[in-house]
Amino acid sequence: MIIKAVALVLSLAIVVLAFWQGSGVPFKDQWPLFEALRATASIIFAVVGAWLAIIYPDRLKLSFRKATTPKPSNGGGMSRLLTPIVHSTAILCLVLLIGIIAPLLKRFDFLVSHVEIMRSLSYGSLAILTLWQLWTVVLSLVPADVVISRSEHEERRAGTLRDLTSNAGFSPRKTEGGDQG
Numbered sequence: 807m808i809i810k811a812v813a814l815v816l817s818l819a820i821v822v823l824a825f826w827q828g829s830g831v832p833f834k835d836q837w838p839l840f841e842a843l844r845a846t847a848s849i850i851f852a853v854v855g856a857w858l859a860i861i862y863p864d865r866l867k868l869s870f871r872k873a874t875t876p877k878p879s880n881g882g883g884m885s886r887l888l889t890p891i892v893h894s895t896a897i898l899c900l901v902l903l904i905g906i907i908a909p910l911l912k913r914f915d916f917l918v919s920h921v922e923i924m925r926s927l928s929y930g931s932l933a934i935l936t937l938w939q940l941w942t943v944v945l946s947l948v949p950a951d952v953v954i955s956r957s958e959h960e961e962r963r964a965g966t967l968r969d970l971t972s973n974a975g976f977s978p979r980k981t982e983g984g985d986q987g
Contacts, residue, residue, distance in 0.1 A: 821933045828929025829922035833908060836925075839932055840901050846939055847898040850890055854946050858887045890946040897939050904931070 828836075908928070911917050917924055 817937050820937065821930060824933030825926050825930035828926040828933075831925055831929050833925065833928055836928055836932055837905075837908075839936070840904060843932070843935055843939055844898060844901040844905075846943070847894040847901065850939075850942055850946050851894040851898065854887055854890045854894070858891070861887070886945075886948055890942050893938065893942040893945065897935055897942065900935060904928075 911924065
């Protein structure tokens with residue numbers, strides 16, 4: 807809880823600082839940061855999409871077919887993978903729109919006369935989008951952590967069963983799937 811509070815306070819401080827001091831950062835200096843943000847969002851989209859295709863191939867096939875039988879549950883894991891994809895897609899769309907709209911806004915004399923305000927808005931938006939993407943990167947690591955945790959749990963369980971059965975001279979029976987249990 808304390809970590810979340812500190813992250814929130816730091817995020818707010820970064821956004822306020824970006825809006826406040828962003829007036830001195832020309833858009834030509836901001837644009838490479840927008841491009842880096844776009845590249846990061848694209849990478850997260852691709853990586854998490856690949857995880858989704860690898861981990862839930864049958865579920866994905868069912869999603870695009872006409873429903874004939876009840877769909878198997880995915881235990882909520884699929885939504886953990888879809889969330890970063892949705893966030894990265896939204897960020898990517900916003901950055902692409904900024905790339906189209908910014909040059910057009912430079913054509914309006916009223917906005918050009920308030921260039922410092924426009925720079926502040928742009929840099930503040932960049933800070934918000936960057937923090938959002940940072941959170942999306944963290945969300946994309948959650949499924950990997952779940953896989954590692956489950957794998958370690960299964961290894962400990964198998965080790966415990968092995969230790970218990972080897973000391974007692976007991977041999978566990980095989981279940982339908984061939985697993986010991």
